[in-house]
Amino acid sequence: MIALLDPYDRQSFPDPRVALLEPNGLLAVGGDLSPGRLHNAYRRGIFPWFSAGDPILWWSPDPRTVIFPKQLHISRSLRKHLRKHDLSVSFDHDFFGVIHGCAQPRDDQGGTWLLPQMIAAYQSLHAIGLAHSVEVWRDKELVGGLYGVAIGRAFFGESMFSRVTDASKVALVHLCKRLADWRFGLIDCQMRTDHLVSMGAIEIPREEFLTLLEEHCPRSGFNSNWFGGFEDPTTALETTDSKPKTPRS
The missing domain is CATH 3.30.70.3550 (Leucyl/phenylalanyl-tRNA-protein transferase, N-terminal domain)
Structure with a gap:
C-alpha cells in the first residue's frame, strides 16, 4: 500500500x-x-x-532525470540566440511573475498542476530563501524563466516557461553557469523531456540519485545570495561544455 x-x-x-x-x-x-x-x-x-x-x-x-551544471549542452542555434543581446537575465527579481508564468496552461496540455496551494507553498519557500527564480526579459517585459528549490548544493527544478523562442533555455543556461560557479553538484529535472535531453539532461537510477543527494544536500544547507542585477546572456557561455558527458558511477 x-x-x-x-x-x-x-x-x-x-x-x-x-x-x-x-x-x-x-x-x-x-x-x-x-x-x-x-x-x-x-x-x-x-x-x-x-x-x-x-x-x-x-x-x-526511477529513473531520475538530472543535469550536471558543467555539462550543459548549448546548441549552435542557442549560442547564436545568446549572442543577439536581445534578452537580459536576472535572479530572484520576480519570483511571483515566474511562478504565475509557469502556471499558465500549456497549449498541448490544457491545464496546470500549479494549483493555488502549490503556488502559495513555493512562495513561502521563496520567502525563507529556499525557492529561487531565473527571469528572462525583453526590454522590461518578462518573457520566460524558471524556478526551483535549492538545498545544500542541489537544485531541484520545478517548472519553466517561454513567451518568446528559447527564453526558458536562456534561463537554464544562466542557472547552470551560476550553479557551476557555486560548485553545485546537480540539477534535478524530475522527469525526462526532449527539451531537457537536448540540453544535456540524462537519466540515472534512483539509487544513484539518492546517493548524490546525500553528498550534495546535507541538513545544513549552503546559503547563497541569489538576488542580483541584470546579466549579459553571453556570459553564461564561458563555463559550459559543448557536449553532455556521462557521470562517473
Missing part, C-alpha cells in the same frame, strides 16, 4: 530505497505543503505533484 502521511509529523517520509512504490514512482499521499515538510521531502528525493480534486501526492520516480 502507498503510505499515508501523518499530518502532524512533517519529518517522516517513507524511504524511497525500501518503500513500496507504484511503478511510476508514487510514494505517499497526504500531509501538507508546509516549508518544513517540503524541505524534508526534497532532501530525500521526493516532490509533490497532484491535480485539482486529488489529495497531495508525493513522488520519487
Whole structure:
C-alpha cells in the first residue's frame, strides 16, 4: 500500500530505497505543503505533484532525470540566440511573475498542476530563501524563466516557461553557469523531456540519485545570495561544455 502521511509529523517520509512504490514512482499521499515538510521531502528525493480534486501526492520516480551544471549542452542555434543581446537575465527579481508564468496552461496540455496551494507553498519557500527564480526579459517585459528549490548544493527544478523562442533555455543556461560557479553538484529535472535531453539532461537510477543527494544536500544547507542585477546572456557561455558527458558511477 502507498503510505499515508501523518499530518502532524512533517519529518517522516517513507524511504524511497525500501518503500513500496507504484511503478511510476508514487510514494505517499497526504500531509501538507508546509516549508518544513517540503524541505524534508526534497532532501530525500521526493516532490509533490497532484491535480485539482486529488489529495497531495508525493513522488520519487526511477529513473531520475538530472543535469550536471558543467555539462550543459548549448546548441549552435542557442549560442547564436545568446549572442543577439536581445534578452537580459536576472535572479530572484520576480519570483511571483515566474511562478504565475509557469502556471499558465500549456497549449498541448490544457491545464496546470500549479494549483493555488502549490503556488502559495513555493512562495513561502521563496520567502525563507529556499525557492529561487531565473527571469528572462525583453526590454522590461518578462518573457520566460524558471524556478526551483535549492538545498545544500542541489537544485531541484520545478517548472519553466517561454513567451518568446528559447527564453526558458536562456534561463537554464544562466542557472547552470551560476550553479557551476557555486560548485553545485546537480540539477534535478524530475522527469525526462526532449527539451531537457537536448540540453544535456540524462537519466540515472534512483539509487544513484539518492546517493548524490546525500553528498550534495546535507541538513545544513549552503546559503547563497541569489538576488542580483541584470546579466549579459553571453556570459553564461564561458563555463559550459559543448557536449553532455556521462557521470562517473
